[in-house]
Amino acid sequence: MPRGVQNMSLFMPRPELKNAPAADGFIIVAVLWILAALAALASVYAVYVANTAMAARVYDSRLQTEALIAAGLELTAYRLIGSDDASRPTSGAFDFQLGRSHVGVGFRSEGARIDLNLAPKALLFGLCVVLGAKPEDADSYADRIVAWRTKPGPGNQNPEPEAYKSAGLNYGPRQAPFQNAAELRLVRGLPAALVDNALAFVTVFNGRAEIDVNEAAPEVVAALPQINPNVVEAILERRNPQNPQAVLSLLGAAGASVAVGGRKATRAAVHITLDTGRQVNADVVLLITENNSPEPYRILAWHDDFDGPV
DSSP states (O other): OOHHHHHHHHHSOOOOOTTHHHHHHHHHHHHHHHHHHHHHHHHHHHHHHHHHHHHHHHHHHHHHHHHHHHHHHHHHHHHHTTOOTTTSOSEEEEEEEETTEEEEEEEEEGGGSEETTTOOHHHHHHHHHHTTOOHHHHHHHHHHHHHHHOOOOTTOOOOHHHHHHHTTOSSOOOOSOOSSGGGGGGSTTOOHHHHHHHTTTEESOOOSSSBOTTTSOHHHHHTSTTOOHHHHHHHHHHOOTTSGGGGHHHHGGGGGGBOOSOOSEEEEEEEEEOTTSOEEEEEEEEEEOOTTSSSSEEEEEEEEOSSSOO
16 A cells, blocks of 8 residues: 555544444343343242142142041941931031041931921921010011912912012012022011021921921020920930930920931031141031932032131
């Protein structure tokens, strides 16, 4: 290269990289956005994994609980099968350990409860009075319970549907048997507090109009028509499910509302303590079937508090 031209190159201005810092900043921001997105994705995935693991644990506990309840029911049925109603045990209790979980079971004949579909008005009236209703109100409540379950005869007047409509209710009376005891809440005009208290003493599975005085709660015994309060105390002191006839002589006129002995339907209260320490309670009604049935018993009702109160 000629010397002059070579020297001129020394004086030519060099191009300045004015955009280099801006480009570097853009790259850094993009990287930061990518890192933030990856962090968010990782957080979402971590939450998903945690929720999945928790759901799996809950599902596992639910399966374990149902298996333990079923085991308790199997052992309850074992104690009841093979006996007729007269000799079938009317109550009992037992407990067992399965794995690291503990199960306690108490069972009692549904004869201990008043059957909403079969009980006479006098027995329903008596229960309402025992639970705190005034006699005149209790008489009306008993009439409404009977009206709910009763189909009017052909040609008879049927004021009940209109009474429900006048009360502002968007439904009418079933005028057929109660499907479950909780349906008592739908009967027109019954106070909610009265119904809440009554549900512990009523059923749709007794199968008879009479109650078993040897197993019934004191409130049910006191609800018997024409029963003397002093006699109630004597019955509660003397009764013995192993000798069910012992108290019949005390009943007098109230004896017409009593039928001692087992029923085909039995209510089992199952109390479970899982290996995690969690406690679950279940209330199950099972029906002992006839000898020629392929299944020795059937489940009529099942409620547990695994997902909330029974």
